[in-house]
Amino acid sequence: MKIYRFVTLIALMVMLLSACSAPTPEPTSVPSPVPPAVSTPVPASTSASTTATATTVATLKAPTSKSLNLYAWSDYVPQQLLDDFTAKYGIKVNYDTYSSNEEMLAKLQAGASGYDVSIPSDYAVDIMIKQGMLEKIDLSQIPNFANLDKRFTNQYYDPGNNYSVPYQWGTTALVYDKKKVPFEPKSWADLWDPRFKGRLVLLDDEREVTGVALQVLGFDKNSTDPQQLKQAEQKLVDLKPNILLFNSDDPETSIITGEAWAGLVYNGNATLAYREDPNVAYICPTEGCGLWFDNLVIPKDAPHADAAMAFLNFVLDSKESILITKEFPYSNPNAAALDQFKAADPADYSAYMAFPGTNPSDDFLAHTVAVHDVGDATKIYDQLWTDFKGQ
């Protein structure tokens, strides 16, 4: 019957169309230009990197795998970088995506496997290590590790970097539009000002938002004290009339359109807003602000661990690392890359260095407090958040 024909036609056409639009068929094997024994010379030490790690010139094992399964946020690794990697090693990269650390954790904890590299945030790495979900990393196979700014290695969640290497980092702090806000906010407490009625955008993140309330009350951001948490919840309820929306995906949009005047956002959001509107300011309030690190890890039982190691080293290469900074509004822990960036793109480099979203000052950093996993107290936070939102 005619209906059948319609349906089949449509199906066929769309399939054909999508097949035709693919420029090249998937390469089964890309000719590898790399000779078997690869030894990457350690990059010339730069002014920013301080003590080099133990290894100097090492003989790296060449990867034999032909593919790499990357599992990260979409648009977080520049396509150019992936193409360069494929060109150098002949390894095809499959780029699978998730839209939050928690989703990635849930999936891997439930037993999913097959991924070689992932890019979790600090607290997620902490959890993954504690649950034995990661492969150990032999830093001697990652000479480019020396490119990193030593301030950002050896963090609480992975002392010694046995399981992770930093990818990008940033802060979580207060953004506001100087032209719209009638005064100059200096602290989180300022957000409770009635002049902000219906003008705030906050991350939809129970830890960060509760953390702000805790800090305003003078408590520790990672507090597990039920009494303190109860007070924090009440403080948040008082803030409700000022909140226009919660948004962790694109809070900068409401700042750019002017619907929101201020809020709690990630540095990336603030930077994007600033690029659209130079009146946007990003500060670390007196009570403190947040800090985050995203890290490259190798999940346990990765089928192409050798390719993964090569990838980790490759990403830390200063020339490749610049690509990340050029495309995305985050802070780069790769000191060598930043030096090269300064030489290659002085104008963009100045812009990067000038804005606290990409380059927070030492004073800014001194006030940062990262969100730590609180173990069993997670339940209390969740209950509090549910109650707060339900009111």
Add this chain to the structure above:
Amino acid sequence: MTTTQAEENNKRVPLMKTIRENRVAQGLLLISPANIYLFLLMVLPLLLVVVLSFLSRGTYGDVVFKFNPSNYTRLLDPIYGRILFYSLEVGIETTVLCILIGYPLAYYIARAPARQRSLLLFLILVPFWTNFIIRIYAWIMILRAGGFLDDVLQWAHITQGSLNLLYTPTAVMIGMIYEFLPFMILPLYSSLEKIEFSLLEAAADLGAPPWKVFLRVTLPLSVPGIIAGTILVFIPALGMFVIPDLMGGAKTILIGNVIRNQFLTARDWPFGAAASMILMVLTMVFTLYYTRKAGFGEDLLV
């Protein structure tokens, strides 16, 4: 009836003949693909969920094999009752509005010339083959302060300032109806299309005014469609949280949020499993009661 014959030749009658003559066997045969498939892919995984709901959360969010009935008792906290209530409110409102808005549309399509019907249905569905997120973002663009709707209304001098629709319950409802309308229209159409319109004309010829024809003839005959549509809209709407989050500014919390949070943010899978079980039992009871009460499914051929 050939029962006696079948009994007599029981052993020697080939399977096909038995099936052809035995209505029970026919029914079982027809339902078995669905049953087998769903048993394997739904019941078995579901048993895992039931087991999970009685276990405990480890310190790092893993699952510990320790019996823990408190997951269920925790749900008695009034917080969750409030959330359930609010979710029901949203679900019912969405469903009722979908029926009101979708019915005339389904009716129009059902009465359109035969050649046009599939086309009109297709036209309703085609927009939903675009990406969900993009569609919501398009609505956000339309409804936000200074967005498309504001621009149009102000240009036409219908309003002065901004309507400030975005991030309000109204915006959420606009989005919900938008997303669930096809789920209501398709079953309604399916049911309405079947009606012999000569019946309606006959009723009209006999002197009944149009509204009476509708109330006494059309509406009752379309009840199965309304029921199917209600199930297809109400239940998913109960668990829907993406639209309230994106278009409502995530200022409210619904059951869907609670369950999702347990599996993701709080990483308390046992508690999430318990909450899901309760939700499932409630909706299952509702569905079965509602369909039976309204007569759907009792129309069996004996």
Add this chain to the structure above:
Amino acid sequence: MSEKKPPIWLRIYTIIAYLYIYIPILILIIFSFNTMKLNIRWEGFTLSWYSVLFRDQDIIQATQNTLIIAIISTLVATLVGTLAALAMQRYRFPGYAASETLMYIPIVIPEVVMGISLLVFFVMIHFTLGLVTITLAHIAFNIPFVTLVVRARLHGYDNAIDEAAMDLGANEMKTFWRVTLPTILPGVLSGAMLALTLSLDDYVITYFTAGPGSTTLPLRVFSMVRFMVTPEVNALSTLWVLTVFVVLLIGQIVQSRNS
């Protein structure tokens, strides 16, 4: 079939309803030409996103996966669901209530729960995650939707027609093909279209049952939301919609030529 035209208010209502459905799509299409990467407001006209789209291997692969999964799961679910609907509306058999309950499970279960439980299930039976597992999951949640829609159609089906056909000498198979099926076909097609729509846009369940390399379009787009959804995705949606329209148009022309 009635030849009477519908009342004017109904026609106006229908037009407005279709506008409601299509205005966001228009906005979507227009903004696929926007120069602004963040796509918040209109800044200028460009076709560049379309060329980005055609060069984006990942999105193309994801689109193909999405289509394959959608078509297969729709076909299987429509078949199985129609049979089930027939069973439930016309027959009595032991386990009827249990079958009905079973049928409703995929509708009442929260998506996260279904996703995670299927994932754990597949892992436990050592079934590699990939396109197959996604398709299996899609079939599972599509079956009840098809069944429900077809049941609505079958309800009150006058079996006298079937009996008449059989009295006239047709066997059961022939009766089914020539009489029953054509009559319930609108319901079957509605169910199939619903299943297709559900499958094309599914995120949560697909996310948990996908394996490395088997990403779908919703997975990619949802993940992009965290950074920015560029006009590239608008471009993809626009192409999709336009393709379907072109095919429909061709179909209409062919049909009017035939009759």
